[in-house]
Amino acid sequence: MRREMNGVTKGRFEFLARKPIQQKNIWCWRDVKKSKTKMFSNNDEAVINKKLPKELLLRIFSFLDVVTLCxxxxxxxxxxxxxxxxxxxxxxxxxxFQRDIEGRVVENISKRCGGFLRKLSLRGCLGVGDNALRIFAQNCRNIEVLNLNGCTKITDTTCTSLSKFCSKLRHLDLASCTSITNLSLKALSEGCPLLEQLNISWCDQVTKDGIQALVRGCGGLKALFLKGCTQLEDEALKYIGAHCPELVTLNLQTCLQITDDGLITICRGCHKLQSLCASGCSNITDAILNALGQNCPRLRILEVARCSQLTDVGFTTLAKNCHELEKMDLEECVQITDSTLIQLSIYCPRLQVLSLSHCELITDDGIRHLGNGACAHDRLEVIELDNCPLITDASLEHLKSCHSLERIELYDCQQITRAGIKRLRTHLPNIKVHAYFAPVTPPPSVGGSRQRFCRCCIIL
Structure with a gap:
C-alpha cells in the first residue's frame, strides 16, 4: 500500500519532483498571456479558468506550499x-516528508527549481547525503536559506559544495550534523561571504580554529548558534567579538569551558547584541552582567539558567542599563533574592517572560514588587515559580493585576493551595496553571486480606 503524505502519494510526489522544467514551462505573466489559447483547450477549461486571468492564477499559485502545488x-x-x-x-x-525524502528527490527538485529556489528546508531528512547536496548546490545557485538540521549523513563535503556554488547563502542550519568540522567553517568563510545566520549546535568537533576561520570571511554574521559545542574556549569568543560587530543573537548553551574573559570580549565588540544564551556556562560571574549592562543596551533576551555564581549585585547593574529586556531565564540562579525582582520591576517595563525556577530565596515580597511593577499590567505573560519553597498563595494575590498573564508554573511549591489557584482563576480565567498536588493518602485498610489495587493499576 502506498504511503500518502498529506494527500499526495510518495510515488506521485517523486514523479512531480522529477519532471523537468523546460524553457517553455517557465512562465512570466507576459508568457502566460501569449499562451492562453495554447495552454487551455476547450475541453480542459473549467469555470475558474474562464473567470480568472491566467496571470492571476499563476500569482495565486505562488502562495501555495509544495503539497498543495502537487x-x-x-x-x-x-x-x-x-x-x-x-x-x-x-x-x-x-x-x-522527512522519512521519505532520499537523495534522488533532492536532486530532482534541484533540477526542477534551478535558479528559482531561494529557501529549502530538509530538516530531519536522514536519507540525504553529500552527493545529493552537491548536485543541489550546482543547480540552485541562488539559494539563500538552507536548513539541514539533523541531516546526519552530511560531512564537510557538503559545505565545500555550498562554498563553491552558493555564494548568495545567508542562513544555514547545520545543527546536529555531527560530522561537521573546522574544514566546513573554513569553506563557508571562503565561499559564502554574505552569511548572516549559522547554526552549528551540537557540532562538537568544532574548535576555536574553525570559528577564527569563519568570522574572518563572514564578518556580517548576525546570529550564531553554538549550543553544545563543548570544545569552544574563550579564544573563540574573542575572535567573534573582534570580527562580528553586527552580531544580534548568540547561543552558547552548555559551552562548559566559557568564562568571563570570553563573554566580556563579546559584550565589548558586539554592541548590537539583543539575545544571549549562556545557560549551563557555570563559570560565569557578575562580571558578565556588568559588561552587558555597560555595553549592550539593546539586550532583549537573557538566558543564564544554572549559572549559580550570579547574584543580585550583577542583576541590579543589568536592570538599570538594559531597559528593553523581554525574556529572562534565571532558573537555578540560586543566589538571587527579592532584590533582583525589585530592580526588574522598576527598570524593565517590557518584561514578558520570567523564569525563577529553583530560585529558592524568592519570597512573596519579591512577587509583590513584580506584580506592582511597570511590566505587570500589560506585559508579563509567563512566570515560572516551580520549586520556590517560600512562595505562598499571597504571591498569587499579587499577580491578579497581571492582565496579560497566560501561564504560571507552580510545581513543587508546597505552600500553594488549590484555593489560592482558584482565586487567581476568578481574575484571570484564561490562565494556564501548571501545578501538582499529591493525592490524599487513603486510610489503612481495617481487617481482611483481600489484595487491593489503585485505580490507575486497574485501568492498566
Whole structure:
C-alpha cells in the first residue's frame, strides 16, 4: 500500500519532483498571456479558468506550499503547467516528508527549481547525503536559506559544495550534523561571504580554529548558534567579538569551558547584541552582567539558567542599563533574592517572560514588587515559580493585576493551595496553571486480606 503524505502519494510526489522544467514551462505573466489559447483547450477549461486571468492564477499559485502545488498539478493539464512553473517553487519545506525524502528527490527538485529556489528546508531528512547536496548546490545557485538540521549523513563535503556554488547563502542550519568540522567553517568563510545566520549546535568537533576561520570571511554574521559545542574556549569568543560587530543573537548553551574573559570580549565588540544564551556556562560571574549592562543596551533576551555564581549585585547593574529586556531565564540562579525582582520591576517595563525556577530565596515580597511593577499590567505573560519553597498563595494575590498573564508554573511549591489557584482563576480565567498536588493518602485498610489495587493499576 502506498504511503500518502498529506494527500499526495510518495510515488506521485517523486514523479512531480522529477519532471523537468523546460524553457517553455517557465512562465512570466507576459508568457502566460501569449499562451492562453495554447495552454487551455476547450475541453480542459473549467469555470475558474474562464473567470480568472491566467496571470492571476499563476500569482495565486505562488502562495501555495509544495503539497498543495502537487495536488493542483493533478487537477488538469492547465493547472499542471501553472503548478509546476519554476517560479512557484522558490520556498520548499520537506520536514513533513522527512522519512521519505532520499537523495534522488533532492536532486530532482534541484533540477526542477534551478535558479528559482531561494529557501529549502530538509530538516530531519536522514536519507540525504553529500552527493545529493552537491548536485543541489550546482543547480540552485541562488539559494539563500538552507536548513539541514539533523541531516546526519552530511560531512564537510557538503559545505565545500555550498562554498563553491552558493555564494548568495545567508542562513544555514547545520545543527546536529555531527560530522561537521573546522574544514566546513573554513569553506563557508571562503565561499559564502554574505552569511548572516549559522547554526552549528551540537557540532562538537568544532574548535576555536574553525570559528577564527569563519568570522574572518563572514564578518556580517548576525546570529550564531553554538549550543553544545563543548570544545569552544574563550579564544573563540574573542575572535567573534573582534570580527562580528553586527552580531544580534548568540547561543552558547552548555559551552562548559566559557568564562568571563570570553563573554566580556563579546559584550565589548558586539554592541548590537539583543539575545544571549549562556545557560549551563557555570563559570560565569557578575562580571558578565556588568559588561552587558555597560555595553549592550539593546539586550532583549537573557538566558543564564544554572549559572549559580550570579547574584543580585550583577542583576541590579543589568536592570538599570538594559531597559528593553523581554525574556529572562534565571532558573537555578540560586543566589538571587527579592532584590533582583525589585530592580526588574522598576527598570524593565517590557518584561514578558520570567523564569525563577529553583530560585529558592524568592519570597512573596519579591512577587509583590513584580506584580506592582511597570511590566505587570500589560506585559508579563509567563512566570515560572516551580520549586520556590517560600512562595505562598499571597504571591498569587499579587499577580491578579497581571492582565496579560497566560501561564504560571507552580510545581513543587508546597505552600500553594488549590484555593489560592482558584482565586487567581476568578481574575484571570484564561490562565494556564501548571501545578501538582499529591493525592490524599487513603486510610489503612481495617481487617481482611483481600489484595487491593489503585485505580490507575486497574485501568492498566
Amino acid at each position: 495536488r493542483c498539478a493533478q487537477v488538469s493539464r492547465a493547472w499542471n503547467v501553472l503548478a509546476l512553473d519554476g517560479s512557484n517553487w522558490q520556498r520548499i519545506d520537506l520536514f513533513d
